[in-house]
Amino acid sequence: DIQMTQSPSSVSASVGDRVTITCRASQGIDKWLTWYQQKPGKAPNLLIYAASTLHSGVPSRFSGSGSGTYFTLTISSLQPEDFATYYCQQANIFPVTFGQGTRLEIK
Amino acid sequence: QLQLQESGPGLVKPSETLSLTCTVSGGSISSRDYYWAWIRQAPGGGLEWIGSIYYNENTYYNPSLRSRVTISVDRSKTQLSLRLSSVTAADSAVYYCARQVKSTTSSDYWGHGTLVTVSS
Numbered sequence: 634d635i636q637m638t639q640s641p642s643s644v645s646a647s648v649g650d651r652v653t654i655t656c657r658a659s660q661g662i663d664k665w666l667t668w669y670q671q672k673p674g675k676a677p678n679l680l681i682y683a684a685s686t687l688h689s690g691v692p693s694r695f696s697g698s699g700s701g702t703y704f705t706l707t708i709s710s711l712q713p714e715d716f717a718t719y720y721c722q723q724a725n726i727f728p729v730t731f732g733q734g735t736r737l738e739i740k
Numbered sequence: 741q742l743q744l745q746e747s748g749p750g751l752v753k754p755s756e757t758l759s760l761t762c763t764v765s766g767g768s769i770s771s772r773d774y775y776w777a778w779i780r781q782a783p784g785g786g787l788e789w790i791g792s793i794y795y796n797e798n799t800y801y802n803p804s805l806r807s808r809v810t811i812s813v814d815r816s817k818t819q820l821s822l823r824l825s826s827v828t829a830a831d832s833a834v835y836y837c838a839r840q841v842k843s844t845t846s847s848d849y850w851g852h853g854t855l856v857t858v859s860s
Contacts, residue, residue, distance in 0.1 A: 634803065665845065667845070667846040669787075669847075671787075676838075677836075677847070679847060679848050682841070682846040722787075722845075722846070724844050724846055727792070728800070728802050730789065731786055731789065
């Protein structure tokens with residue numbers, strides 16, 4: 634199985650800050666990396682697929698990059714509604730595997 | 741608008757079989773463009789993929805659960821089903837069904853999730 638490792642596991646930031654979360658795959662997955670946002674008590678929401686393609690309706694302050702084994706999710710200017718947990722998921726092959734999550738908290 | 745709704749018992753006894761249903765409305769479950777998946781999340785934990793089924797009923801399972809999992813579809817009812825046998829407390833989780841886009845294996849629609857607790 635492909636292991637996905639996110640860092641940091643948690644981060645504190647303020648409204649307006651720029652934040653970057655990283656995700657590393659244990660082997661190359663080309664561009665097949667997905668990012669989700671999850672708020673407490675809710676199902677995850679798709680943010681970005683194929684490493685850098687924004688899902689419909691996702692604000693442009695979110696961006697993704699990377700290929701192979703190293704990927705990033707960047708939020709350019711944090712808004713209050715962005716405080717949540719973020720997960721990466723490799724989408725290259727089954728079994729699908731997720732990172733352990735990054736909790737983004739208000740400073 | 742596609743909607744997914746999980747249903748099933750909220751409490752299952754250890755060693756018994758967990759059975760959940762996901763009812764899909766507002767769309768077809770027979771499209772070649774999508775898989776249909778079950779994903780779970782233990783309390784306070786991360787996301788764990790359980791398995792997926794394709795329109796031709798090919799199934800793909802998490803190796804760690806393969807011996808205990810069965811995923812099936814009922815096209816006449818537009819329902820997706822999950823059976824997980826020999827459950828233990830470690831299987832207590834919120835269970836989600838989701839639609840996975842085949843080309844990206846990304847889940848673009850999710851149910852709200854249903855909490856299943858394994859306890860005697």
